[in-house]
Amino acid sequence: MDLVLLTIRQGALHVLLIRRGIPPFTGQWALPGGFVLDGEGLDAAAARELHEETGLLPGHLEQLATYGDPGRDPRGRVFAVAYLALLPDLPVPVAGSDAAAASWQPLPIAGLAFDHDAILADGLERARSKLEYSPLATAFCPPEFTIAELREVYETVWRTRLDPRNFHRKVTGAAGFVEPTGETVIRDRGRPAQLFRRGSATLLHPALLRPGSSSQLTPMVTDSEDHVAEREVTE
Amino acid sequence: MDLVLLTIRQGALHVLLIRRGIPPFTGQWALPGGFVLDGEGLDAAAARELHEETGLLPGHLEQLATYGDPGRDPRGRVFAVAYLALLPDLPVPVAGSDAAAASWQPLPIAGLAFDHDAILADGLERARSKLEYSPLATAFCPPEFTIAELREVYETVWRTRLDPRNFHRKVTGAAGFVEPTGETVIRDRGRPAQLFRRGSATLLHPALLRPGSSSQLTPMVTDSEDHVAEREVTE
DNA sequence: CGTCGTTGTCGTCATCATGACGATAAAGCA
DNA sequence: TGCTTTATCGTCATGATGACGACAACGACG
Numbered sequence: 001m002d003l004v005l006l007t008i009r010q011g012a013l014h015v016l017l018i019r020r021g022i023p024p025f026t027g028q029w030a031l032p033g034g035f036v037l038d039g040e041g042l043d044a045a046a047a048r049e050l051h052e053e054t055g056l057l058p059g060h061l062e063q064l065a066t067y068g069d070p071g072r073d074p075r076g077r078v079f080a081v082a083y084l085a086l087l088p089d090l091p092v093p094v095a096g097s098d099a100a101a102a103s104w105q106p107l108p109i110a111g112l113a114f115d116h117d118a119i120l121a122d123g124l125e126r127a128r129s130k131l132e133y134s135p136l137a138t139a140f141c142p143p144e145f146t147i148a149e150l151r152e153v154y155e156t157v158w159r160t161r162l163d164p165r166n167f168h169r170k171v172t173g174a175a176g177f178v179e180p181t182g183e184t185v186i187r188d189r190g191r192p193a194q195l196f197r198r199g200s201a202t203l204l205h206p207a208l209l210r211p212g213s214s215s216q217l218t219p220m221v222t223d224s225e226d227h228v229a230e231r232e233v234t235e
Numbered sequence: 236m237d238l239v240l241l242t243i244r245q246g247a248l249h250v251l252l253i254r255r256g257i258p259p260f261t262g263q264w265a266l267p268g269g270f271v272l273d274g275e276g277l278d279a280a281a282a283r284e285l286h287e288e289t290g291l292l293p294g295h296l297e298q299l300a301t302y303g304d305p306g307r308d309p310r311g312r313v314f315a316v317a318y319l320a321l322l323p324d325l326p327v328p329v330a331g332s333d334a335a336a337a338s339w340q341p342l343p344i345a346g347l348a349f350d351h352d353a354i355l356a357d358g359l360e361r362a363r364s365k366l367e368y369s370p371l372a373t374a375f376c377p378p379e380f381t382i383a384e385l386r387e388v389y390e391t392v393w394r395t396r397l398d399p400r401n402f403h404r405k406v407t408g409a410a411g412f413v414e415p416t417g418e419t420v421i422r423d424r425g426r427p428a429q430l431f432r433r434g435s436a437t438l439l440h441p442a443l444l445r446p447g448s449s450s451q452l453t454p455m456v457t458d459s460e461d462h463v464a465e466r467e468v469t470e
Numbered sequence: 471c472g473t474c475g476t477t478g479t480c481g482t483c484a485t486c487a488t489g490a491c492g493a494t495a496a497a498g499c500a
Numbered sequence: 501t502g503c504t505t506t507a508t509c510g511t512c513a514t515g516a517t518g519a520c521g522a523c524a525a526c527g528a529c530g
Contacts, residue, residue: 038312042303066301066316068277077273079314081301148478166518168479173516190477191525206516207442383507401489403508408487425506426496441487472530479524486517495508500501 001045002033002080002116004064004123005054007087007104008140008156014104015120016053017112024074025113031120032102033080046083053102054090060139061085064123072115084123086139128157133207135177138198144181146193147171158210170208176201236280237268237315237351239299239358240289242322242339243375243391249339250355251288252347259309260348266355267337268315281318288337289325295374296320299358307350319358321374363392368442370412373433379416381428382406393445405443411436 005016017029032053036045047058061083068079107124110117130136137153138145151167154160171177178196186192240251252264267288271280282293296318303314342359345352365371372388373380386402389395406412413431421427 036303039305041305042301042314063300065298066277068271068316070274070276079277079316081303081314146478163518163520164477165479165481165520170517172479184478186477186526188477189475189527191479193478209517211518381507398489398491399506400491400508400510405488407508419507421497421506423506424498424504426508428507444488446489474529475527477524477526479522481522482520484517484519486515488513488515490513491511493508493510495506497506498504500503 001036001042001049002031002082002119003046003049003053004031004082004084004120005050005087006085006123006127006140007089008153009089009104009106011152011156013107013124013156015107015109016102017105017109019101020113028111028113029105029109029116030113031082031116036081042081046085050083050085054087056087056090058085059087060136064119064126067115067119069115080119082119082123084126086127086136088140088142128210131157132209133204135174135198135201135204138178141198144183144195144197146185146187146195147178148187148193150178150196154208160211162211174201174204174208175199177204236271236277236284237266237317237354238281238284238288239266239317239319239355240285240322241320241358241362241375242324243388244324244339244341246387246391248342248359248391250342250344251337252340252344254336255348263346263348264340264344264351265348266317266351271316277316281320285318285320289322291322291325293320294322295371299354299361302350302354304350315354317354317358319361321362321371323375323377363445366392367444368439370409370433370436370439373413376433379418379430379432381420381422381430382413383422383428385413385431389443395446397446409436409439409443410434412439
């Protein structure tokens with residue numbers, strides 16, 4: 001089991017990585033992971049490991065895909081179920097017991113152990129597309145946030161710039177996406193902004209599409225259809 | 236590994252099932268499945284088993300999700316990677332070597348062995364949503380088809396009725412979805428229809444949304460996020 | 471205290487995609 | 501020659517969106 005834990009720190013997307021302390025790939029960065037315990041479901045195992053690594057309860061956690069290409073792990077055939085979690089900015093993560101070190105690394109990053117580059121890429125793409133049709137961006141935010149902060153999430157994850165006025169209209173207009181708390185705050189400069197909480201909706205309609213993602217026709221991308229097998233090593 | 240093989244026969248969606256010849260769940264219907272061989276990737280294993288069951292090469296095949304709830308298989312803890320395939324109508328499937336019988340069963344159907352009801356439901360929902368934002372519906376069609384036949388695919392999978400004129404406009408207007416062969420055929424009655432081939436696009440933009448799927452706000456659904464663990468038995 | 475820069479929020483407008491639906495074309499059949 | 505059926509084109513009103521103007525409400529600075 002591998003975890004792709006994403007968060008936004010200082011305006012940049014970060015992923016939680018551990019530095020491997022044992023072979024293979026000693027000294028290289030890798031996704032945090034572990035084993036599924038007896039009597040434990042996959043979702044439960046992912047939630048447990050997320051808690052072990054970050055001390056957090058699962059805000060948003062979903063199964064990403066399973067990787068099982070032969071040759072992925074030099075020690076033999078191993079299958080890995082990958083999970084994706086989106087987290088608000090949080091304190092320094094607690095280093096896992098079996099990892100030499102754990103830390104948030106800014107994206108993009110490459111050169112990870114095993115096939116973790118590919119898993120990370122899949123997780124990233126999943127996160128990007130989920131922002132389009134779900135109110136999931138709030139998972140990156142604290143309980144209360146401003147529309148501008150929510151917009152920064154989109155801009156950071158999509159590496160794009162959105163029009164503040166149209167974004168405001170879209171987000172506040174979509175039922176169940178966010179709901180006002182009634183309070184206002186002054187973040188930095190300028191006019192005070194309203195505070196919002198995440199709404200109850202779990203689906204966003206109509207979708208909030210990435211600019212340029214479309215034109216008329218379409219390039220290529222097929223979700224998990226083009227996943228390549230992957231290996232699971234465990235520390 | 237479990238396979239959710241879907242096809243359309245006589246205007247109804249069908250899934251390929253096998254009748255179990257050995258315990259547990261002897262005599263019950265189950266999804267076809269098998270093991271991943273040494274040196275074989277997950278995608279390759281799914282393609283091989285698809286070929287073994289149907290004699291077909293993978294038209295469209297994608298990883299669905301992995302199930303691993305404890306208690307799923309009475310014989311012990313087993314993980315199952317599920318794959319989804321969409322196939323055109325084809326001759327009677329070849330019975331698998333380890334299955335008492337294999338046949339196409341019309342949906343809806345319930346009472347499958349293990350947690351296959353849940354896997355099937357996930358596969359169905361995946362297929363339904365994929366029709367929205369990908370030109371995947373052509374995977375249910377023969378190489379050449381009419382717009383009406385393509386529309387029947389949507390209507391069958393979505394259990395809905397679509398306006399022929401708007402559908403025609405949408406499909407022929409989306410670049411790369413379908414391309415005319417230049418020929419026409421008379422299917423049943425009425426004016427001859429143009430024949431089309433699937434286009435090169437792999438993504439459909441803008442999406443072709445299910446009627447009623449939206450209104451303004453949104454109910455709930457989160458892809459693979461709410462999957463429940465599942466078990467894998469093998470014949 | 472007035473002005474400026476900055477940020478939040480509301481409004482307007484043209485464009486595009488869509489649902490509803492009329493109209494015509496091209497076949498078979500009575 | 502109608503009549504029925506299916507395919508395909510066209511029209512219209514509506515809703516969502518991108519571009520962008522305008523105003524509001526704060527701090528900072530003179």
